[in-house]
Amino acid sequence: MPRKTAEAPRAAERILTTAGELFYREGARAIGVDEIVAKAGATKPSLYRAFGSKDQLIARYLQDQAEQFWAYFDAAVEPHAGDPKAQLLAFFDVLTERTTRKGYRGCGLSNAVVEYPEPSHPGRQVAVDHKADLRKRLRDLTRAMDARKPKKLADGLLLLIEGAYITSQLFGSDGPAGAAKSAAEALIEAHTRQAPDPNPSAA
Amino acid sequence: MPRKTAEAPRAAERILTTAGELFYREGARAIGVDEIVAKAGATKPSLYRAFGSKDQLIARYLQDQAEQFWAYFDAAVEPHAGDPKAQLLAFFDVLTERTTRKGYRGCGLSNAVVEYPEPSHPGRQVAVDHKADLRKRLRDLTRAMDARKPKKLADGLLLLIEGAYITSQLFGSDGPAGAAKSAAEALIEAHTRQAPDPNPSAA
DNA sequence: AATTTTCCGTACCGGTCGGTCACATGAACG
DNA sequence: CGTTCATGTGACCGACCGGTACGGAAAATT
Numbered sequence: 453m454p455r456k457t458a459e460a461p462r463a464a465e466r467i468l469t470t471a472g473e474l475f476y477r478e479g480a481r482a483i484g485v486d487e488i489v490a491k492a493g494a495t496k497p498s499l500y501r502a503f504g505s506k507d508q509l510i511a512r513y514l515q516d517q518a519e520q521f522w523a524y525f526d527a528a529v530e531p532h533a534g535d536p537k538a539q540l541l542a543f544f545d546v547l548t549e550r551t552t553r554k555g556y557r558g559c560g561l562s563n564a565v566v567e568y569p570e571p572s573h574p575g576r577q578v579a580v581d582h583k584a585d586l587r588k589r590l591r592d593l594t595r596a597m598d599a600r601k602p603k604k605l606a607d608g609l610l611l612l613i614e615g616a617y618i619t620s621q622l623f624g625s626d627g628p629a630g631a632a633k634s635a636a637e638a639l640i641e642a643h644t645r646q647a648p649d650p651n652p653s654a655a
Numbered sequence: 656m657p658r659k660t661a662e663a664p665r666a667a668e669r670i671l672t673t674a675g676e677l678f679y680r681e682g683a684r685a686i687g688v689d690e691i692v693a694k695a696g697a698t699k700p701s702l703y704r705a706f707g708s709k710d711q712l713i714a715r716y717l718q719d720q721a722e723q724f725w726a727y728f729d730a731a732v733e734p735h736a737g738d739p740k741a742q743l744l745a746f747f748d749v750l751t752e753r754t755t756r757k758g759y760r761g762c763g764l765s766n767a768v769v770e771y772p773e774p775s776h777p778g779r780q781v782a783v784d785h786k787a788d789l790r791k792r793l794r795d796l797t798r799a800m801d802a803r804k805p806k807k808l809a810d811g812l813l814l815l816i817e818g819a820y821i822t823s824q825l826f827g828s829d830g831p832a833g834a835a836k837s838a839a840e841a842l843i844e845a846h847t848r849q850a851p852d853p854n855p856s857a858a
Numbered sequence: 859a860a861t862t863t864t865c866c867g868t869a870c871c872g873g874t875c876g877g878t879c880a881c882a883t884g885a886a887c888g
Numbered sequence: 889c890g891t892t893c894a895t896g897t898g899a900c901c902g903a904c905c906g907g908t909a910c911g912g913a914a915a916a917t918t
Contacts, residue, residue, distance in 0.1 A: 462894080462895090463894080463895060463896085464894095477772070478772060479684070479769070479770060479771075479772060481682070481684040481685065481770070482684065482770075484874070484875060484876080485875080485876060485877080486874080486875080486876090494895085494896085495895075495896055495897075495898095496876090496877075496878085497877095497878080497879090497895080497896075497897090498894085498895060498896075499877095500876090500877065500878075501894085501895085505876080505877080506875095506876060506877090557772060558769070562769075562821055562825070563769045565821070565824050565825055566682070566761065566765075566766045566769040566770065566821070566824065567682060567684070567685075567769065567770060568682075569680065569681060569682060569760060569824070579825070580825060580826075583822075583825045583826070584826075587826075587831070604834050604837060604838075606831075607830075607831035607833070607834035607838075608815070608831070608834050608835075608837070608838035608841070610818065610822060610831045611814065611815045611818030611819060611822060611831050611832070611834065611835055611838060612811075612814045612815065612818060612838075613818070614817070614818040614821050614822050614825075614831075615813065615814030615815060615816070615817040615818035615821075616814060617821075618765055618768070618769070618817050618818075618820075618821055619786075619813065619814060619817050621768050621769065621772070622765070622768055622782070622783060622786045622817075623783075623786070623787075623790070627810075628790070628809075628810035628811070628813045628814050628817075629814070630810070631807050631810035631811050631814065632811075632814055634807060634811070635807075635810075635811035635814060635815075635842055638811070638841060638842055638845035638846075639838055639841055639842070641845065642841035642844065642845060643841075665865085666865080666866065687904065687905060687906080688905080688906060688907085689904075689905080689906090697866080697867090698866070698867050698868080699867095699906085699907075699908085700866070700867070700868095700907095700908075700909095701865080701866060701867080702907095703906090703907065703908075704865085704866085708906080708907080709905095709906065709907090
């Protein structure tokens with residue numbers, strides 16, 4: 453057995469990327485630490501030295517997921533700076549593109565909240581914080597487009613987004629996720645149209 | 656061989672209800688068979704004689720979840736027979752009531768799909784079938800209300816429903832789920848208004 | 859009462875779970 | 889050279905995982 457003394461990628465890094473793929477594809481609860489280190493070409497002590505516990509590794513994976521989310525969110529939004537409605541719709545475009553890809557497994561952060569209902573789980577907290585950030589970001593955008601009820605519009609859009617994530621797992625590429633953008637358009641239209649208010653409830 | 660129908664609480668029955676509560680609250684993957692039988696006051700052989708395997712027990716639990724769903728769906732819809740728009744909104748009322756309850760854990764069927772991505776899992780199949788039924792039911796209603804694009808409207812509503820389920824877990828009782836009904840109203844309005852079509856894409 | 863049929867519990871299986879230990883190895887750097 | 893730091897080795901842990909062989913209790917049937 454020749455020692456292959458691997459070069460660049462440190463063990464911790466290999467473990468993190470491997471764990472990330474497995475957690476996302478199969479679910480964090482379904483994957484054991486033994487499988488992670490085996491597929492990463494590493495060993496358990498390396499995992500525990502670098503991350504402390506499986507739960508912390510999950511939290512770290514979810515932080516990366518949140519970062520990736522903002523990366524593609526910002527990328528979608530950036531070309532339309534100053535036009536919040538166009539920004540929102542551009543995001544729904546990339547959302548549609550992602551959620552209708554075959555084998556898409558939804559949002560890793562939302563999935564983690566389903567897998568770990570205990571409020572104390574470190575991964576759950578990462579996910580909850582991220583979704584609060586997203587809600588706030590959507591509110592900023594709906595306020596900037598002078599929606600009549602920015603909070604309510606933002607929440608409606610968030611429902612569509614989360615719905616797209618999970619229905620993509622339920623129905624595959626021909627699911628309701630494909631209707632997310634047009635629904636978003638209708639919601640935005642309803643909240644910005646000058647005509648009579650179609651939804652006279654309180655915000 | 657007349658019916659057995661003794662009114663005694665059979666072990667299998669106790670196991671099923673106990674497992675149902677645990678699966679729903681904690682997630683199926685988080686619960687072991689030992690915990691189920693212990694809390695049900697039964698033993699493992701009773702579980703395996705009655706249900707064959709843990710996966711089949713999960714499938715059975717999900718069938719019950721689907722039944723319960725249709726029970727409250729039909730109950731909400733029944734008083735407004737003949738008025739599909741009122742039926743839909745009545746369902747969104749009970750949905751809101753449920754999803755804004757403290758400690759609500761979302762839809763057991765959607766949660767199961769997140770926990771079990773493998774298409775072959777018997778529980779997943781129950782969940783996927785049920786959601787296909789729901790999609791069809793929504794389409795029937797949107798068609799009955801003469802929506803311009805019944806499929807697209809139904810899919811938009813389904814996104815809101817699923818979004819409400821999971822955001823209730825993410826945000827608790829003050830989450831976006833409270834905005835589901837008004838968003839549904841806006842979507843319905845957009846698809847049934849006589850004025851210009853706000854969403855000229857294909858169904 | 860005796861027997862068949864239905865139901866259920868004791869005890870146990872091999873495997874895997876997350877996690878830890880002491881120690882060896884090897885490259886990097888001064 | 890020797891030290892430091894990161895990593896691998898391999899054994900080990902107790903708890904728990906899903907699953908089962910087998911035999912006893914309890915009804916229903918005769």
